[in-house]
Amino acid sequence: MSTSMGNKEQTVLELRSISKVYGKGAAEVQALRDVSISVARGEMVAVMGPSGSGKSSLLTIAGTLEEPTSGAVLINGEDVHAMSAGAKARVRRRTIGYVFQDFNLLPGLTAVENVALPLELDGTSMRRAYLAGLKALETLGLGDRARAFPDQLSGGERQRVAIARATVGERQLLLADEPSGALDSANGEGVMRLIHAACKRGVAAVVVTHDAQLASWADRVIFLRDGRLADQTAAPAGPESLLESPS
Amino acid sequence: MTYILSMLLSNIHGLILSEVAVSVRHALLALLSEEPKYGLQLREEFEAHTGEVWPLNVGQVYTTLQRLERDGLVAAVGDGDGEQPEHGPQKAYRITGAGRAELADWLRTVPDLSTPPRDDLVMKILIAVRVPGIDVHEVIQAHRRYLIELMQEWTRLKEDDDGADLSFALVVDSELFRLDSVVRWLDAAEGRLRRAAADGWTPALGTDGARTGVSLPRRRLGARR
Secondary structure, three states, rough: OOOOOOOOOHHEEEEEEEEEOOOHHHHHHHEEEEEEEEEEEEOOOEEOOOOOOOOHHHHHHHOOOOOOOOOEOOOOOOOOHOOOOOHHHHHHOEEEEEEOOOOOOOOOOOOOHHHHHHHHOOOOOHHHHHHHHHHHHHHHOHHHHHOHHHHHHHHHHHHHHHHHHHHOOOOEEEEEEEEOOOHHHHHHHHHHHHHHHHHOOOOEEEEEEEOOOHHHHOEEEEEEEEEEEEEEEOOOOOOHHHHOOOO | HHHHHHHOOOOHHHHHHHHHHHHHHHHHHHOOOOEEEEEEHHHHHHHHOOOOOOOHHHHHHHHHHHHHHOOOEEOOOOOOOOOOOOOOOOOOOOOOHHHHHHHHHHOOOOOOOOOOOHHHHHHHHHHHHHOOOOOOOHHHHHHHHHHHHHHHHHHHHHHHHOOOOOOHHHHHHHHHHHHHHHHHHHHHHHHHHHHHHOOOOOHHHOOOOOHOOOOOHHHHHHOOO
């Protein structure tokens, strides 16, 4: 079973035997059991599973927003647990981008200010952060909407801003939880095309979704069941196989 | 159970093939409604208009044309209207008034979807639920994985084409939605089975046909026929 494409040094995210237990005693819930996954540079992995299967826990642990009960999270080969609080915060600001279902844009900031914010928080000068934000928006076809506020944007545009924010600068790992949210199927497809394009530029992405059409954009689909990695899709067979004429 | 097996053994493919044949018939009428065309040209245009997803052999085109001609829906160009075919032995065809009426009629007629199709996968899950020693969740997952792998392949085709070919995009979407609906049904089935198991349902209870739901389709299908 190939859990990563390419060689070891290309691995951006590695989860080693991750287990996560919430609560204690009778209220104990085992959210993840011995899950190991690695995601290579440029690879998009989708995580599917019924609600309660551990999908969201997997994502928050991969994003260093939560500690696993046991197991290790490695980002670019570095064990997150061994990092200082400061180093961990830097990884969160510089390396990882998050996209949430409800976009989480700050209503008082324009589109470009929202995108530039993580860079500014990381100490980049306002002007440089602004230019990088503008560039990220342009890549997503939103250059002309840069000065609009979130409430002036459509749902599809807001989600593109959220993706721009998650990929701005030199981010290498994109983590998305139901990124198409309540968007219709055309906009949902648009979101996946953008994440896919980010992967083509070298970003590693993990997308949690219950939607098979969105998951089918991924290079690899992982199925969680009761907190365990139950199954995953085979390596791509190549598009030719579907259209071979029966001879 | 014997009912299910007999459904499995029935000739599903015959039904599917005859439905495709009906569509080819009307697709050819549609192409001829633009202008008179030759058989080879019809084949090329059929494939182009359907995103080249359904290959059609030229023999099928001629057989269909002959039947359409027999039914008075098309006529060979040059038959009684003074025109002569341009390409030697090849025959060109034109649509007749009756053909246009038939085409318009077909486009407006909704298909009969009232009877559930005989779905192999539905049967398989119904059977897996009551075969001792079979983990139905494993059966469901094997099919879910396969369906999603197929969807990945279609999505890659869509991604490569980038919406440039409208017919192709429509066909790919239709395939993706069809496969997606099967995945969703599997998700729902799995959820339903888990809840049933939590409520104490066991396959042994399922031998009581009146309570399992398996006899339900029979009653419904029986009423339709």
